[in-house]
Amino acid sequence: MYQSSGSTSCMWKHLKAFHRTELASLQRPSTTASQDEMDEGAESGNCPPPAKRPIQTVMHQYAIKDPYLPNSIPKKRLDNKLLKMMVKDMQPYNIVNDEGFREFVYALDPRFPQRHTADEIAAALHEIFRDFNIENKVGCVVTDNAANMVAAVKKLVLRHMPCFAHTLNLIVKDGLSAVAELTETREKVKRIVGHFKSSCVSMEKLSKYQREMKLPEYKLVQEVETRWNSTYLMLERFQAIKVPLSAALSTIDAGLPVLFSSDWDAIESAMRVTEEISEELNVIASKCIPMVRNLQKVTTSMMQQQEKGNIGYRLAEALNGTLQRRCSAYETSRLLSKATILDPRFKTLGFISPQKADEAVKSLSSEGAMFVLEGQAQASTPLASSTANELWHDFDTQLFAEYVC
Numbered sequence: 001m002y003q004s005s006g007s008t009s010c011m012w013k014h015l016k017a018f019h020r021t022e023l024a025s026l027q028r029p030s031t032t033a034s035q036d037e038m039d040e041g042a043e044s045g046n047c048p049p050p051a052k053r054p055i056q057t058v059m060h061q062y063a064i065k066d067p068y069l070p071n072s073i074p075k076k077r078l079d080n081k082l083l084k085m086m087v088k089d090m091q092p093y094n095i096v097n098d099e100g101f102r103e104f105v106y107a108l109d110p111r112f113p114q115r116h117t118a119d120e121i122a123a124a125l126h127e128i129f130r131d132f133n134i135e136n137k138v139g140c141v142v143t144d145n146a147a148n149m150v151a152a153v154k155k156l157v158l159r160h161m162p163c164f165a166h167t168l169n170l171i172v173k174d175g176l177s178a179v180a181e182l183t184e185t186r187e188k189v190k191r192i193v194g195h196f197k198s199s200c201v202s203m204e205k206l207s208k209y210q211r212e213m214k215l216p217e218y219k220l221v222q223e224v225e226t227r228w229n230s231t232y233l234m235l236e237r238f239q240a241i242k243v244p245l246s247a248a249l250s251t252i253d254a255g256l257p258v259l260f261s262s263d264w265d266a267i268e269s270a271m272r273v274t275e276e277i278s279e280e281l282n283v284i285a286s287k288c289i290p291m292v293r294n295l296q297k298v299t300t301s302m303m304q305q306q307e308k309g310n311i312g313y314r315l316a317e318a319l320n321g322t323l324q325r326r327c328s329a330y331e332t333s334r335l336l337s338k339a340t341i342l343d344p345r346f347k348t349l350g351f352i353s354p355q356k357a358d359e360a361v362k363s364l365s366s367e368g369a370m371f372v373l374e375g376q377a378q379a380s381t382p383l384a385s386s387t388a389n390e391l392w393h394d395f396d397t398q399l400f401a402e403y404v405c
Contacts, residue, residue, distance in 0.1 A: 067113040069224070078112060118151035125156060140335060145170065161335065164283050171322045172231060172274055178318035179311055185266040188257040189238055192249070193220045195256055202252055209244035232278040235267050269312035273302055273319065286343035288336050290350030292327040296320060331356040338364050
């Protein structure tokens with residue numbers, strides 16, 4: 001059999017489909033002959049042309065470098081492989097702390113999470129400060145609430161401020177976890193969203209029903225524990241496409257959990273309670289204390305509006321308690337309290353406790369007076385008196401006395 005023109009694809013398909021035995025017998029000698037030719041070439045000094053290397057795909061070149069999430073399937077699979085290697089090869093558990101082993105793992109898969117100790121983080125921060133020439137100009141360092149991050153800032157002897165968005169995310173997470181029925185519903189929703197994210201067929205069915213119902217073709221949003229607002233966005237999108245989603249689920253046989261009317265009620269209650277928290281996207285320092293105050297008032301109001309014992313009431317109660325536990329120290333923070341006082345939108349009205357507001361005003365006044373005293377002490381030559389100075393002399397004296405007191 002021979003091919004004189006055109007492509008040989010059809011011929012190869014025919015050979016593989018109907019002449020497998022003959023094709024295999026023909027390929028084996030060819031392989032041996034090729035190996036013999038290579039050996040002869042090596043002996044005679046005539047090296048054969050180098051084998052073609054596989055072309056690196058664009059997907060591999062631009063692979064995502066974000067680390068695997070702690071509970072992700074690839075991370076769990078790699079952890080199991082690592083555990084089996086330790087057991088089979090009788091390796092010590094502390095092999096994961098060896099620098100060479102960590103570099104080797106990172107070279108194999110950069111997405112495998114690396115260990116970040118407080119010392120390493122502190123050294124990295126110090127290097128960044130030095131690169132930007134701000135070693136002696138750092139007012140505070142804002143990080144998440146992870147223990148290693150907090151310890152790293154303490155090692156640098158700098159003021160630490162927890163990220164407010166991360167704190168709100170923890171508040172919502174704790175509140176949702178406190179309601180058992182809502183936790184079960186969230187797990188159902190996450191499983192369904194995960195199925196549609198991984199199945200093109202199911203996703204096409206959902207899009208088909210949306211087109212037939214003349215609705216916008218929205219995609220489902222998956223919850224990410226470390227991402228701010230992701231729980232609310234997942235539930236909001238799930239509720240928004242309830243009708244086409246229910247129609248698509250009725251045609252899918254993938255062992256997915258069944259959503260009952262109580263589940264949809266739980267989703268609606270969770271959205272209603274967490275909506276206020278999810279609205280804030282950008283929070284500056286002066287807004288932290290007033291926002292905590294408003295959130296406590298909102299959750300208290302929701303508790304009064306809900307029937308005691310239902311999902312909405314328990315969620316609002318859990319959020320209110322978590323707000324007090326995680327954010328009670330905000331009003332005692334000198335940095336946040338001064339920022340709130342200096343913001344003309346809030347001043348003392350942003351505080352929950354009038355006593356804390358008065359203490360912040362006194363502290364800020366004392367600090368301002370110190371700046372005035374330092375300015376007077378640094379004046380080398382007194383300025384010549386003028387009519388303007390005499391005009392404002394009494395007022396300046398009275399104002400300075402109020403600052404000092």
